[in-house]
Amino acid sequence: MGKGKRMLLVFYTLSLAAILLYPVSTVLKIEFPSEAPAEMKFRVRAFDPYDPLRGRYVRLDPLPNEVKVPEDMNFRYREKAFLVLERGRDGFARAVRLTKDRSEIGDGEIFVKVGRVFRKYDKKNKKTAVCRFDLPFRFFYLNELDAPEVERELANLSRPGRDGDFVLTVRFFKDGLFAVKSLEIQKGKK
């Protein structure tokens, strides 16, 4: 075997290893976490779009999607930031603070990267220091027969006098990795 061919084989094997690095490390982190992941719930609103290749999924709009920020904190158009979360007594997530610098997040704090951060202005009080953001878990894939049913159920829940919530449970691992665990209806008056 020539030297050129050997080099190509080595480079190709390395490129395959690089391709497998992300999926394998992610699966290992999720299936065999070094620390038990923190679980939090999020109230969600959802609707049911379609992906021609992967089938149906429920598009989620999880809450909370706002957090108070310092008066002098501004964001550029579509800037990303890190949201520090806290688990409330009811198990639901609470947005604690928003930071642009990951090094400001302490060990053991649960955080997630959020996108499309923008400062929300109040018409009456233009100094209202509240930022709105998009949480990254916005899709929940499910069977093509179940998705429309979920959407119907959601429509029922959103009517006046509703007696439940759509709740998304998310597991948070170290380094900001997360995986959605379940999407379920939680009955009971809010």
Added chain:
Amino acid sequence: MAEKRNHVVWMLEELPRLRASGLIPEETEKVLLDHYRAKLETFPAPQRIFAAVLAVLGIVMVAAGIVLFVNHNWDMLPKAARMGVSCIPLAIGAVLGYVTILKNKGQLWREAAAVFTATGSAVLTAMLSQIYHINGEMSDYIFLVLLLALPQLYIFDSFVLACLYVFFSFFLVGNGDAEAWRCGMVAAGFAPFLARHLGENAKFAVPCRYLTPAAALSALIGCAGSHYIVLPVLALCGIFIVAGMDLVGRGERLVRVPWLLPAFAVQMFILGAGSCEEDVFSFGSKFQSAQSLWVYWIFTAAVLLLFVFIFMRRRLSEERALNALFILLALIPFATDAPVMRIVCNIALGLGGIVCMRGGFVRRSFLLFNGGAVMLTVLTACRFFDSEIGVLYRSAGLILLGLGFIAANVVYMKKSGRA
């Protein structure tokens, strides 16, 4: 390929006629017939090409059907099985890749190996996100997929993957969430492939000439879209025009140099718009990160250096001087805030038109001559709609210019012997 086959068929039909009319002896006809019949057999018959196209279509349909079948039963499979299924395209790609390298297979195999490996990587990442519900940004996903496709591009020297790479790079740069440094990395990763294949005797020289403007556009949007875009746009137009004129000067047909006309059209659009509106040369959004500004300047500096390199390769000519001038005029807003760009663009168009027409006339270059004529036409058209100049003056100016064009063309045609 088809054209050459037609030539050989024509030759085989022509030879008996040539012999019958006594132009060639029977022995020559026999030798030539044997030669061209042997050559004809090396070309794939149209029926074979049609059959191959149908076979590819069939395979694509079967694959799509399998994807949908697996999709329908997806939830019934355990997680490990779903991960296993997700790895199949990558496994096929890996097998193709190793066979291609070990057996020294041809270009078709190389293309298949590169595309299957890159697609397998994209599918695996997407399916992992679906199976574990790890949602994320589209820009993160595209960036990862493009980055992982780069080694396949170089290992297999794949033109099809290069086209896919450029196509999907637009999904990254078009996504408002993508950071400029990522777009810069994607462009920088692809640049050596283009540089290698744009050489005179390169394997994909002409197809790569078609791919280059698309790649440049993608890099431009990603790296400079939020800043003072006019400067890198004019520099890129300058590169394409000067390099394109060099190729045409070496005898390349225009159809094999797809840079000249689009780059010239963009340049004329900017100068024409700049002659009407001062804001064309504005500095873009002020609310950009320092990092994005760094990417902008690195990209712009790289484009300017490339222009200088191409500029220096040959002797100074009209098109070289004018393109350098257009780039320099884009630097004026850095020096002054005064509203001078409208005047500068008007002068640049007028001067450029006269210089090019003169150069075309002297060098007997129809392309350069008409380029100058177009510049003056753009200037005239822009001024025709300019409400600041009186109707009577505009009318007189247009008539004079129109007559000038006609006279110049007639003189040029006579001098160059084309009339």
